Amino acid sequence: MKGLSVSENDRDYIQSIERGFAVLTAFDEKNPNPSLADLAAETGLSRPAVRRILLTLQKLGYVTGNNSRWSLTPRVLSIGQHFSASHALTEAALPRLLEIAEHTHESASLGVLDGVDVVYAARVPVRRIMSINVSVGTRVPAYATSMGRALLAWAPTEIVDNVIANSTFDALTPTTITDEGAFHTALRVVREQGYALTSEELEDGLISLAAPVRDAGGSVVGVAACSTSAGRTTPEAFRTDVAPFLVEKANQLSADMGYRS
Template sequence: MVKPKRSESEPRTTDFVESLDRGLRLLQVFGERSSPMRLSEIAALAGLPRATARRILFTLQHGGYVSSDGKLFAPTPRVLTLAVAYLRSNQMVAVLQPVLDKIASAAHEISSLAVLDGDEVVFIARGSPTRIFTGGVDIGYRLPAFCTAVGRVLLGRLGDAELRARLSAMKREALTPQTVTDPKRLLSAITADRGRGYSLVDREAEPHFRSIAVPVKRYDGIIVAAINIGTHVDRISTDEMQERFLPLLREQAGKVMATLL
């Protein structure tokens, strides 16, 4: 019997580069602190032995991705080239950026584009009515999916059984007094949002912030992202968000469906 030839794109156990995996994990921990860190802190956050973290840091420093004064380590601007590579190659960002700008201009509020990454959402683009980014979430900002409007829209693409299992397994910490953490209530909320085609989350992710989001679908109807409008609770009511912002979001999301592959 002739053994089928392995495709070059098919991964093998020996293809996994553990040192690269550790290096990427170490780079990610810099996003958990807003100031330079000591070697011991970095090693602990990355879950790596101190000696391993030290070698990786010196390798990254040699490549220009990390700087150090001998005691403290911090990422350099070169790290941004990794994010730029994603943003430049991502079709959704190119297609949706003009849409976000239109939404923000019409609503006079910030509009954002988010995708699901594990149990979190990551914001990959946004539009501002003034083009001055003084509020709202930054590009690359992460939040738990279960308590955000964009997250619930994205989780809604899962089948009921998979969604139930996902909610039960994920970490669900209350971020505000209003955060819903019970998996049964979340399942009910997300399935209801799926049925009506949008999600509105009020003060569950941040204490003074509410957001309304709709799915972004590609040409075949598969949900690939979510767009939202978020605002301070003192400025816009939930009723106004549904009356003013929901039709705008739905209209703009519908326009890009045929162009997303």
């Protein structure tokens, strides 16, 4: 089953909760209205088990539907809202992201690491036509993004090893880094320059910059990021025009979080 990260023999482990979250997270942009059969195939659970979970989630108000098609309800948004309310980083980030967006005229985001993915925890969008559909809660693979590399460049070895061991390293575009050695080299470059730049690795035409945000203890807990299109600029021009300002704002956000270099 997807997402299993602890031993099922752990006496404190409640498998039914894991199964419930497996069903919830099986709803995505590719299949927002799955059938019971779709959810069973995605989670690896039996149809009767999925049906019981769906009926429970329906009574709790998190899904709606019947045995034909199911969909999430707006109540699931409250889960993410609780995260934002309980994490000072997301609240502190918004003014800095707004400054980045106003200065660059490009969308600005806060990313945090969750397993092998980066999750968008906050975002200030600008009106641009791009194929990548990003909103708070969107997940992207850490290995193919500037945000992931900026998060991992200063991460403990065990976290980096876990991401490498559990990432698919699929070639999402012709320029995606898919080799473990090349990925380690990319992380070293990020540490040396203080920020990450990726060009057309997650998707064709997407150029992105990310800079680390640290907490009071100096640990990298998030990244400030800014992205653009290859139709509007080049990677080197984006680096020259945006990287210094982005790093400055990430440093200011780190200071907001109590970090003193």
